[in-house]
Amino acid sequence: MSVTFWAQYAWLPHVNGPVVERDVLISTVDGGRIAKVTPDSGPCPSGAVRLEGLLVPGQANAHSHAFHRALRGTVQVGSGTFWTWRDTMYKFACALDPDSYLALATAVYAEMALAGITAVGEFHYLHHAPGGGRYDDPNAMGEALIEAAARAGIRITLLDTCYLSSGFGTEPTKPQLRFSDGDADAWAVRADGLKPREHARIGAAVHSVRAVPADQLGTIAHWASMRRAPLHVHLSEQTAENDACLTAHGVTPTRLLADHGVLGPRTSAVHATHLTDEDIRLLADSSTTICMCPTTERDLADGIGPARRLASAGCPVSLGSDSHAVIDPFEEARALELNERLRTRTRGHWTANALLRAGSEDGHASLGWPEAGRIEVGALADFTVLALDSVRTAGPPARLGAETAVFAASAADVRHVVVGGRQVVRDGVHQLVPDVPAALRDSIAALSS
Numbered sequence: 001m002s003v004t005f006w007a008q009y010a011w012l013p014h015v016n017g018p019v020v021e022r023d024v025l026i027s028t029v030d031g032g033r034i035a036k037v038t039p040d041s042g043p044c045p046s047g048a049v050r051l052e053g054l055l056v057p058g059q060a061n062a063h064s065h066a067f068h069r070a071l072r073g074t075v076q077v078g079s080g081t082f083w084t085w086r087d088t089m090y091k092f093a094c095a096l097d098p099d100s101y102l103a104l105a106t107a108v109y110a111e112m113a114l115a116g117i118t119a120v121g122e123f124h125y126l127h128h129a130p131g132g133g134r135y136d137d138p139n140a141m142g143e144a145l146i147e148a149a150a151r152a153g154i155r156i157t158l159l160d161t162c163y164l165s166s167g168f169g170t171e172p173t174k175p176q177l178r179f180s181d182g183d184a185d186a187w188a189v190r191a192d193g194l195k196p197r198e199h200a201r202i203g204a205a206v207h208s209v210r211a212v213p214a215d216q217l218g219t220i221a222h223w224a225s226m227r228r229a230p231l232h233v234h235l236s237e238q239t240a241e242n243d244a245c246l247t248a249h250g251v252t253p254t255r256l257l258a259d260h261g262v263l264g265p266r267t268s269a270v271h272a273t274h275l276t277d278e279d280i281r282l283l284a285d286s287s288t289t290i291c292m293c294p295t296t297e298r299d300l301a302d303g304i305g306p307a308r309r310l311a312s313a314g315c316p317v318s319l320g321s322d323s324h325a326v327i328d329p330f331e332e333a334r335a336l337e338l339n340e341r342l343r344t345r346t347r348g349h350w351t352a353n354a355l356l357r358a359g360s361e362d363g364h365a366s367l368g369w370p371e372a373g374r375i376e377v378g379a380l381a382d383f384t385v386l387a388l389d390s391v392r393t394a395g396p397p398a399r400l401g402a403e404t405a406v407f408a409a410s411a412a413d414v415r416h417v418v419v420g421g422r423q424v425v426r427d428g429v430h431q432l433v434p435d436v437p438a439a440l441r442d443s444i445a446a447l448s449s
């Protein structure tokens with residue numbers, strides 16, 4: 001079905017860099033792609049869907065573990081470390097089955113839609129039953145996530161994750177038995193059972209150099225390469241991982257991944273917090289994308305990763321909400337610049353345009369959706385519309401829409417969301433999941449009962 005949208009303002013590509021245009025007509029065609037973009041078209045014509053506010057490309061959440069949403073609040077009691085946080089996370093992981101994960105992930109992805117996210121990269125390692133038993137469908141948990149995205153009206157790249165060991169040369173612990181396929185060949189056989197759909201694509205992930213023995217990294221890289229699929233990996237989030245890798249292999253995690261063919265233009269390294277100069281060169285020379293998750297990295301006291309240096313060296317940058325301590329793509333974007341300001345005590349490391357691009361075009365490319373994340377003819381008709389008349393966004397002139405979106409707006413300012421030409425959020429209300437807070441409350445409460 002073709003639909004025409006009229007946006008009061010839209011952030012559009014331009015030869016000299018993106019600009020905010022007004023009265024923008026965007027017509028879409030069957031298949032949910034953009035057929036025509038006309039700025040300065042005058043008042044909203046009858047028959048067009050009126051979108052008041054600033055239209056930007058739908059945001060890509062390039063790194064998610066949906067079930068971590070159940071930890072919100074719980075892990076803020078007392079202190080602890082990344083590793084004690086992980087113990088709490090495992091308790092929730094043990095409580096999930098395909099039905100309860102479908103309910104939880106539907107609610108989480110609906111929260112994402114309300115925040116302006118139109119595509120999620122789900123870094124999925126919760127494959128098997130508690131204790132490691134196989135479900136009748138060995139991909140029952142992954143299928144639940146694909147179905148959850150459909151119910152919430154967003155796109156998903158299921159990054160099926162290989163997770164085999166608890167550390168270098170150590171067997172999985174009891175909670176980790178759910179994650180393990182035994183070896184990378186068995187992981188590949190199971191992952192082959194996952195098929196793409198209109199709203200879903202399949203990628204691969206190496207959980208980390210801790211969780212996949214070095215001699216099996218190549219199997220996963222080869223699987224992704226044969227399918228030209230995205231390949232993601234957690235990298236150097238904690239110095240303890242670097243220390244253990246140096247002890248086991250005498251090289252940094254980045255060097256280990258490079259030596260086993262894991263880095264490359266379809267690869268995303270998630271976090272990349274603690275890197276050497278050589279690591280930065282290896283990542284840039286291989287055109288590896290860096291996925292920064294600033295709200296999680298600050299929540300877990302990881303440190304501030306060298307995003308600016310990596311980007312200057314040539315790495316594309318994407319953004320993810322990871323543990324979902326908050327789900328707000330605009331908060332992730334501004335944190336990249338604001339973290340750098342605190343570290344350097346200087347301003348102006350990232351422009352608002354560059355940060356919006358990280359959340360849209362580069363994020364989608366990292367998830368294997370290169371035809372999304374831009375408002376142009378032929379691209380997927382995925383938009384997010386921010387209110388410019390809220391208490392947070394009223395005041396700045398519309399030509400500063402990108403600056404307002406990145407440095408002042410929040411998820412609460414998302415008014416409309418369109419995915420593939422279909423309106424998923426209208427006037428701040430999800431059109432497919434009627435009561436998202438109740439869906440979150442009930443699906444999380446079910447895990448504790």
Ligand SMILES: [Zn+2]
Nearest residue numbers: 065123234322
């Ligand atoms: Zn993660």
